[in-house]
Amino acid sequence: MAAAEPSLEELRQLVAEFRPNRGHLLPALHKVQDTYGYIPRRAIEVIARQLNTTPALVFGAMSFYSEFRQHPPAQTEIAWCSGPTCRILGGDRIREALEYTLGLPLGGHSDDGRYALHLGQCNGTCSEAPQVWVNGKVVGKLTVAEAIRLARRIREGA
Amino acid sequence: MNPALQSLIARARDAYEGWLANGRPKVNVCIDTSSLARGADETLRIIRETAAREGIDADIGITGSWGFCWLEPTVTVRTAAGTRTILYGNVTPDRAEEFVRRVLIAGEEFPELAIAVVDGVSSEGIVPLAEHPFMRGQVRRLMANCGVIDPENIDHYLARGGYEGFARALELTPEEIIKEVLDSGLGGRGGGGFPTGRKWDFLRTATAEPKYLVCNADEGDPGAWVNRVLMESDPQLIIEGMLIAAKATGAREGYVYIRYEYPLAFQRMKTAVAQAYERGLLGTNICGSGLDFDLIVFRGAGSYVCGEETGLMSSIDGYRGMPRIKPPFPAQAGLWNKPTNVNNVESYANAPLILRHGAAWWSSVSDAKDKGTKMFTLSGAIKQMGCIEIPFGYTVRQLLEQYGGGMRDGSVLKGFQPGGPLSGILPASEIDLPVALDPYRERGMFLGSGGIIFFDQHTSVVDLCTYFVGFAEDESCGRCTTCHGGTQRAVEILRRMAAGGGRESDLDKLEELTRTLVWSNCLHGQFALTTVKLALRYFRDEFETVIREKRDPAGVLAGLIRYEIANPSDPGLPDAAEICPTNAIVETHQGWTVVDELCIRCGACREVAPNALKVTDRFAEPVPQPAAAG
Numbered sequence: 102m103a104a105a106e107p108s109l110e111e112l113r114q115l116v117a118e119f120r121p122n123r124g125h126l127l128p129a130l131h132k133v134q135d136t137y138g139y140i141p142r143r144a145i146e147v148i149a150r151q152l153n154t155t156p157a158l159v160f161g162a163m164s165f166y167s168e169f170r171q172h173p174p175a176q177t178e179i180a181w182c183s184g185p186t187c188r189i190l191g192g193d194r195i196r197e198a199l200e201y202t203l204g205l206p207l208g209g210h211s212d213d214g215r216y217a218l219h220l221g222q223c224n225g226t227c228s229e230a231p232q233v234w235v236n237g238k239v240v241g242k243l244t245v246a247e248a249i250r251l252a253r254r255i256r257e258g259a
Numbered sequence: 260m261n262p263a264l265q266s267l268i269a270r271a272r273d274a275y276e277g278w279l280a281n282g283r284p285k286v287n288v289c290i291d292t293s294s295l296a297r298g299a300d301e302t303l304r305i306i307r308e309t310a311a312r313e314g315i316d317a318d319i320g321i322t323g324s325w326g327f328c329w330l331e332p333t334v335t336v337r338t339a340a341g342t343r344t345i346l347y348g349n350v351t352p353d354r355a356e357e358f359v360r361r362v363l364i365a366g367e368e369f370p371e372l373a374i375a376v377v378d379g380v381s382s383e384g385i386v387p388l389a390e391h392p393f394m395r396g397q398v399r400r401l402m403a404n405c406g407v408i409d410p411e412n413i414d415h416y417l418a419r420g421g422y423e424g425f426a427r428a429l430e431l432t433p434e435e436i437i438k439e440v441l442d443s444g445l446g447g448r449g450g451g452g453f454p455t456g457r458k459w460d461f462l463r464t465a466t467a468e469p470k471y472l473v474c475n476a477d478e479g480d481p482g483a484w485v486n487r488v489l490m491e492s493d494p495q496l497i498i499e500g501m502l503i504a505a506k507a508t509g510a511r512e513g514y515v516y517i518r519y520e521y522p523l524a525f526q527r528m529k530t531a532v533a534q535a536y537e538r539g540l541l542g543t544n545i546c547g548s549g550l551d552f553d554l555i556v557f558r559g560a561g562s563y564v565c566g567e568e569t570g571l572m573s574s575i576d577g578y579r580g581m582p583r584i585k586p587p588f589p590a591q592a593g594l595w596n597k598p599t600n601v602n603n604v605e606s607y608a609n610a611p612l613i614l615r616h617g618a619a620w621w622s623s624v625s626d627a628k629d630k631g632t633k634m635f636t637l638s639g640a641i642k643q644m645g646c647i648e649i650p651f652g653y654t655v656r657q658l659l660e661q662y663g664g665g666m667r668d669g670s671v672l673k674g675f676q677p678g679g680p681l682s683g684i685l686p687a688s689e690i691d692l693p694v695a696l697d698p699y700r701e702r703g704m705f706l707g708s709g710g711i712i713f714f715d716q717h718t719s720v721v722d723l724c725t726y727f728v729g730f731a732e733d734e735s736c737g738r739c740t741t742c743h744g745g746t747q748r749a750v751e752i753l754r755r756m757a758a759g760g761g762r763e764s765d766l767d768k769l770e771e772l773t774r775t776l777v778w779s780n781c782l783h784g785q786f787a788l789t790t791v792k793l794a795l796r797y798f799r800d801e802f803e804t805v806i807r808e809k810r811d812p813a814g815v816l817a818g819l820i821r822y823e824i825a826n827p828s829d830p831g832l833p834d835a836a837e838i839c840p841t842n843a844i845v846e847t848h849q850g851w852t853v854v855d856e857l858c859i860r861c862g863a864c865r866e867v868a869p870n871a872l873k874v875t876d877r878f879a880e881p882v883p884q885p886a887a888a889g
Contacts, residue, residue, distance in 0.1 A: 122595070124514070124557065126577030131558055152577070165579035165736075168519045168561030184481040185676070185712045186638040188726055191862070197817075198861040201840040222561070224520045225484025226296035227638040228329040239296040245863040246838050 107137060112147040121153035130163055139170040167220075175210050175217035177255050179203075180234040184223025192231035195248045199233070202252035216255050260426045263546035267538055268426075271417030283318050284363060285337040286310075288350075289406060290321040291491040292523050293484075299332035301352035306334075309359040317363055323492020325406030326646035327374060327393065328636075329664075335377060335406070336362050343379030346388065346406075347372040393645065393662055398624055398632050401608050402648045405492035410527055413534040416495035422540065424611030428503045429548050433463050436507040440610060443618035444630030449475060449566075449603035450678060450707045452629070452696045455610075458600055461590035462508040465598035472504055472513035473575070473594065473601040476528075477559055477566035479518055480679030481730070483710025485634035486604040488646045490517070490524035493608075494531035498554060500607030502540070503614055505552040508600055513552065516571050518559045528556045563734035564783050568601040570736065581736040582781035603708065605634060625650035629695050637663040639713035640670040649694070656690045659713055670715035674797070678707015680727040681786035683793040684720075704789050719813035720798040721805055724791050725753040731787035742784025745776045749788060758818035759877065761806035770795060809878040817860040821877045822853045831868025838863045844872075 107115075115136060119125035129152065133144045140163060149156040163169045181196050200206055203218055210217035221234055229241025233248065240251065279285075288294075288303040307319050327333055330348030337344040349372055350358050361367050368382070375388040388394055399405070408415035416422075428436050441456030462470055474497060478486040489497065501513050515532075517525045532554050535541045543551045557575055564570040565580040572594050574580035593599020609631060613621045622630040629651040635658065638644045642664030649658075655675060659665065666672055672687040683704030685692070692698045699706045714723065732746035749772050752765050773792040779785050795802065804810055811819040822843075824832075827850045836844040836851075843857035844864060853872070864872050 124555070124575045124577060124594075127558065127560055127574065130560070154577075158578070162577060162579050165581075166519075166560030166562050183730075185680075185714075185726070186482060186640075186644070188723075189640050189712070189714050189718050193722070193726075194861040194863075197859045198840050198863060201859060201861075222479070222520050222563075223481035224292055225328075225482075225487055225636060225638075226293050227482065227636075228293065228331070228644040229296050230638075230644075232296075241296060244866050245861050246866045249838055249840050249861075249863055252840075 106141045106143060109143060109147060112141070112144050113151070116144075116148055116151045119148075119151055121151075126152060126154075126159065126162055127166075130159075130169055134169060138174045139172055142171075172210075173214070175214050177216040178219065178234075178236055179216065179252070179255065180219045180221030181207065182221045182223060182230070182232050182234070184227065184230070186227040187223070187231040190231045191245065194245050195231055195233070195243060198245050198249050199252050202249050203256055211256075215258065260423075261429050261546050261548055263539065263548075264422060264426050264429070267540075267546070268417050268422060271414040271421075274414045275418030278318070279341055281318070282339055283316055284339045285318045285320070285335075286363065287320050287322045287335045287337075287409070289324055289331060289333045290523075291324040291331075292487060292521070293324060293328040294331035294333065295523070297331040298352045302332045302334070302350050302355045305352055305355035306359055309356050310363060313359070313364055315359070315363050320409055321411070322406050322408065323404075323410045324488050324646060326402065326488065326648075328645045329643045330374060333374070333406070334358070337378070344377040345385065346374045346377050348374045393643065393647075393664075396653070396657075396661070397647050397649055399648050400612055400624075400632050401489065401496070401605065401634060402492070402646075404496070405488060408493065410492050410494055411530050413495055413531065413538060416493065417538075420615060421495055421611075422499055424614035425499050425502050425506075425540075427614045428506045429546070429550070431506075433507045433509065436503060436614065437463060439618050440507070440613055443609075443613045443621045445606065445609050445613065445621075446629065446696070447603060448605035448609070448633065448708065450682070450705055452706075455602060455606050458590070458602065459504060459507050461588070462510065462598055462600040465590050467598050469512060469597055470508060470510040471594045471597060471599040472501055472508070472510040473568070473571065473589075473599055474501060474513065474515040474604055474607055475566065475568065475571060475601055476515055476517040476521075476524070476604045477571060478521070478604070478708065479563040479566040479734075480682075480708055480710050482636065482638050482676070482712045483679060483708050484636050485646060485709040487521050487524050488634070488636075489604055489608055490521070491527050494527050495535065496608045496611060497528070497604055498531060498535050498541070500610040501554060502545070502550075502552060503610040504600065504602070504607060506550055510600065511551050511553065513554045514557045514575055514594070515554065516557045516559060516565070516575060518565075519561045525556065525558050532556055563730070564736045564781075567781050567783055569781065571601065572599065579736070581738050582783065584780050605709070625652055627652035627693075627695060628697065633694070633709065635694070635709045635711055637711055637713070639675070640667050640715040640718075641665065641713050642667055651695045652693050654691050654693055655711065658694065658711060659690065663713065666713065666715060670717070673714055673716050673718060674720075675714065676712045676790075678705065678710055680730045681783070681789055682707040683789040684714075684723065684797070685793065686797040689797075702793070704793055705786075717813055717815060719757075719805075719811055719815050720794050720801045721753060721757050721811075721816060722813070724794050725750060725757060727790040728753060728788060731783065735783065735787070739780045739784060741776055742779040742781075742787060745772050745779070745784065746787050748772060749791060753791075756802070756805055757816045759809050759816075760818070761802075761809075763806060765806060766795060766799075766802055810876050814874055815860075819877050820860060820874050821855055822858050822860065822862075822864065822872050823875055824851050824853060824871065825873035826871055827851055829868055829871035831871045835864035835868040835871050838867050
């Protein structure tokens with residue numbers, strides 16, 4: 102996962118299709134993230150040049166959105182659904198338990214990059230509430246105890 | 260009718276009807292975000308593999324959602340002769356092989372999993388779809404194709420009346436189209452209710468060029484997924500609606516802005532747009548009519564305020580998605596400062612129906628003041644989480660009891676939220692309010708975009724306020740201090756209350772904040788504290804109990820409860836100690852005890868050993884209050 106940052110040339114080719122003043126900033130950022138799993142630092146400069154704008158404006162826009170990552174994703178990404186049905190059915194207690202079991206706040210990742218915990222937004226799969234997504238896959242109808250066991254398995258690398 | 264469009268429709272109809280009449284049984288698995296969460300992709304794979312292994316000659320495909328989200332994965336099976344179609348539910352991957360054996364190989368029905376008969380005579384124990392309690396009283400117009408067609412095949416849409424509304428629009432002048440939409444009484448479905456026809460007329464009469472259309476598919480309200488259902492189940496309907504708007508307004512380019520959290524909707528819209536281009540329904544000189552319209556599917560990146568139209572346009576423009584002050588309105592200065600019209604998915608999706616059947620038909624669905632049908636999703640502490648389409652005017656009670664299946668076992672309704680984190684909450688005593696715009700406006704709130712959430716006695720109103728205001732704080736763009744500072748201050752007060760530090764003066768402070776935040780620049784800040792405002796009106800007792808008695812009637816606020824050993828000899832105690840994430844349950848020489856400083860009140864211990872521990876009020880005696888709190 103921790104591959105070296107892509108070269109400038111590679112990045113330039115990747116975003117070559119995008120044009121200034123055409124609403125191409127978010128599509129360019131998405132393309133970079135879809136390719137590498139995150140937005141490497143030097144991609145910001147490459148995109149800025151391609152779109153005839155400044156790195157400050159690119160970084161400023163990118164950092165506004167919660168789904169653009171500035172670091173490679175962890176091996177196991179756990180997203181805790183923050184939606185209302187999950188909350189009403191005890192999701193907040195699951196969050197507390199996950200944070201303590203993993204030793205991470207929401208938005209944190211383990212030092213070795215093996216696992217990370219995020220806040221997820223409701224996508225309307227509420228019949229599975231309360232739920233978390235492990236690498237995008239729903240683990241639903243969770244009890245707090247099940248969430249703790251899940252987090253322990255991930256923490257122990259099982 | 261436009262000859263090019265007529266021949267497109269005729270060819271699609273031939274293809275679709277030929278497919279229906281090909282003499283093979285048809286098995287269609289609903290593949291949408293809700294069904295995928297319950298393993299529908301696995302179900303589809305197993306059905307395909309089993310059928311292939313057994314040499315079954317059947318068409319196995321996909322549909323969008325029927326709205327029975329709590330019964331996913333749903334599967335429709337149509338007999339080889341086409342005389343009978345049955346909708347099944349809960350066809351989970353572990354049942355998929357048996358399902359194929361019984362339904363396709365043995366040619367029987369599977370009554371245990373049957374929901375309803377979609378087509379053909381009903382049989383014992385399986386009701387016709389229209390008589391299913393979840394469907395009775397629903398009027399499926401926008402959702403007419405949902406669950407029925409393959410959302411990734413434009414032929415299915417064209418063969419079932421698709422693009423007939425657009426065909427009619429091609430024969431009308433822009434003024435005539437707008438008059439039809441105005442006559443229908445269609446109001447914006449994003450929650451505002453502003454007449455869609457008037458918005459279109461603003462863009463039509465704008466002088467600058469080029470003009471843009473934007474479809475707001477940023478459905479960010481947690482608990483609302485009506486737009487997702489439409490995009491994933493019938494994406495062409497939205498494209499047709501935008502084409503009608505393009506003809507009416509003179510816009511030549513459009514954007515569908517879809518939130519990041521809807522990857523499947525994004526893919527389905529992209530596929531649908533590509534197919535529309537292939538058929539010449541998008542691009543230049545559409546169907547030889549001289550109309551040009553390009554449509555771009557745009558993916559958001561995780562921001563709630565991008566659902567606010569000016570924030571959304573900043574986002575497309577390539578800036579931070581921060582809303583700006585209106586005026587100028589989008590019709591004057593929108594995308595790239597050019598005239599732009601922004602409508603919700605459901606608003607555009609109604610246009611084909613209005614043009615195809617006429618304004619009179621469209622608005623005659625009920626005699627409610629608000630015209631047309633509206634989609635809703637129901638969730639919370641209820642039995643059936645699903646998506647419905649109804650005329651305005653039904654009561655919230657009917658939505659809960661009939662479509663939501665009532666509250667879950669052990670839950671008693673405490674209140675509900677009509678539509679999104681900024682819309683406000685109401686107590687159970689208001690359950691007989693109709694689903695309409697006015698009653699909510701009169702209460703200083705709004706009906707919202709379609710996600711209705713029901714909460715029960717185990718939900719603390721202080722906690723609910725903390726959640727919704729915390730959400731608003733997190734998603735505030737940060738431009739105006741009124742909003743970002745105001746929500747922050749409110750969250751601080753609410754958290755302190757939940758931790759047991761509530762003060763008598765807090766309610767006044769919260770009320771002052773609700774009065775202050777209405778001066779925010781955009782709707783986000785203006786409505787950020789609606790929940791608090793309504794909670795202080797309808798649930799004031801609960802706040803007072805939390806502040807004065809340091810006691811939580813819902814029994815959940817972490818600062819006001821504690822866990823104690825209920826039965827020191829319960830055999831489950833070692834398991835409870837094992838599951839505790841903070842090692843708060845310990846055995847000393849005096850027996851088992853809960854170390855209060857370590858306990859995070861997650862409740863895992865009571866799940867594994869329900870009788871070993873109990874939740875009690877943290878403060879046994881009411882805490883004395885100073886006479887004049889400051």
